[in-house]
Amino acid sequence: MRLGFIGTGTITAHMVRGLKASALAEWPIVLSPRNEAVAAELALLPGVTVAASNQAVIDQCDLVILAVRPQVAEAVFGALVFPADRPVISLIAGLHICKIAEWTGAKDIARAIPLPFVERHEGVTPVFPPQRHAMQIFAALGTALPVTDLVAYDAYGAASALMASYFGLLETAADWMVAQGHPRLDAVAYLRGLFGSLGDVLRAGPASFEQLREDHSTKGGLNEMIFQRFVQGGGGAAMEAALTAAFKRVQG
Numbered sequence: 684m685r686l687g688f689i690g691t692g693t694i695t696a697h698m699v700r701g702l703k704a705s706a707l708a709e710w711p712i713v714l715s716p717r718n719e720a721v722a723a724e725l726a727l728l729p730g731v732t733v734a735a736s737n738q739a740v741i742d743q744c745d746l747v748i749l750a751v752r753p754q755v756a757e758a759v760f761g762a763l764v765f766p767a768d769r770p771v772i773s774l775i776a777g778l779h780i781c782k783i784a785e786w787t788g789a790k791d792i793a794r795a796i797p798l799p800f801v802e803r804h805e806g807v808t809p810v811f812p813p814q815r816h817a818m819q820i821f822a823a824l825g826t827a828l829p830v831t832d833l834v835a836y837d838a839y840g841a842a843s844a845l846m847a848s849y850f851g852l853l854e855t856a857a858d859w860m861v862a863q864g865h866p867r868l869d870a871v872a873y874l875r876g877l878f879g880s881l882g883d884v885l886r887a888g889p890a891s892f893e894q895l896r897e898d899h900s901t902k903g904g905l906n907e908m909i910f911q912r913f914v915q916g917g918g919g920a921a922m923e924a925a926l927t928a929a930f931k932r933v934q935g
């Protein structure tokens with residue numbers, strides 16, 4: 684299949700690099716010209732070309748992947764002609780299939796939430812509905828998670844937006860250590876190792892999050908104390924409220 688991307692930014696770059704190192708490496712890829720610098724870099728990969736325009740992407744591919752920001756989607760797609768039978772996969776957060784259908788005229792539309800880890804074939808990508816081509820593509824980039832229910836898909840969308848908070852937590856901890864007199868490099872190296880190891884623990888087994896928290900808390904110890912203070916200080920409630928706000932936003 685010849686894949687076309689409209690919107691050549693961060694997530695497209697991760698997907699294209701991942702695809703070119705995957706079982707689907709032979710599939711040609713056509714990119715829209717914008718962003719010029721990202722497109723030029725990706726075009727160094729075998730079988731990746733940059734089209735002259737967004738319309739040329741559609742005309743040259745068998746399946747179109749939409750990867751522009753939601754704010755420009757209507758203006759971008761409204762100016763293009765999509766053959767009704769051309770399958771479309773939208774990566775655009777919060778943009779419903781009915782809107783994409785209205786703006787593109789396409790009939791075979793799926794949505795997906797790839798994250799940067801698809802480049803290393805470690806992405807777990809929700810696909811709604813589980814359209815055949817989308818499942819094949821995201822299975823080649825890690826795990827394709829079939830989703831048949833819009834509410835569940837939107838909950839994945841909200842949870843997928845926890846990445847920045849994870850790193851923000853580390854930022855806060857590093858700043859705090861620096862304020863106690865640690866050189867920043869030492870603080871960052873320590874936290875990088877600690878959280879890297881926790882990531883390994885998470886991957887290693889099926890233990891529940893509650894079990895993992897207990898396994899990493901001595902009774903009456905510091906881990907237990909910090910978690911209790913975090914919850915009492917409103918940390919858990921703030922996270923729930925933020926997830927609910929993200930959920931409402933992706934619901935549109």
Ligand SMILES: NC(=O)c1ccc[n+]([C@@H]2O[C@H](COP(=O)([O-])OP(=O)(O)OC[C@H]3O[C@@H](n4cnc5c(N)ncnc54)[C@H](OP(=O)(O)O)[C@@H]3O)[C@@H](O)[C@H]2O)c1
Pocket residue numbers: 689690691692693694695715717718719721737749750751752753755759774775776796797798799
């Ligand atoms: N980043 C993620 O991890 C992630 C994950 C899942 C889904 N998504 C979704 O994927 C979409 C793209 O996100 P992103 O992070 O990749 O954003 P991004 O880096 O800003 O990429 C968007 C790209 O669209 C280009 N663009 C703007 N106007 C255009 C036009 N008229 N025609 C063609 N291309 C145009 C931008 O070019 P310029 O740079 O020149 O403006 C940019 O290269 C968003 O809808 C987001 O919700 C992102």
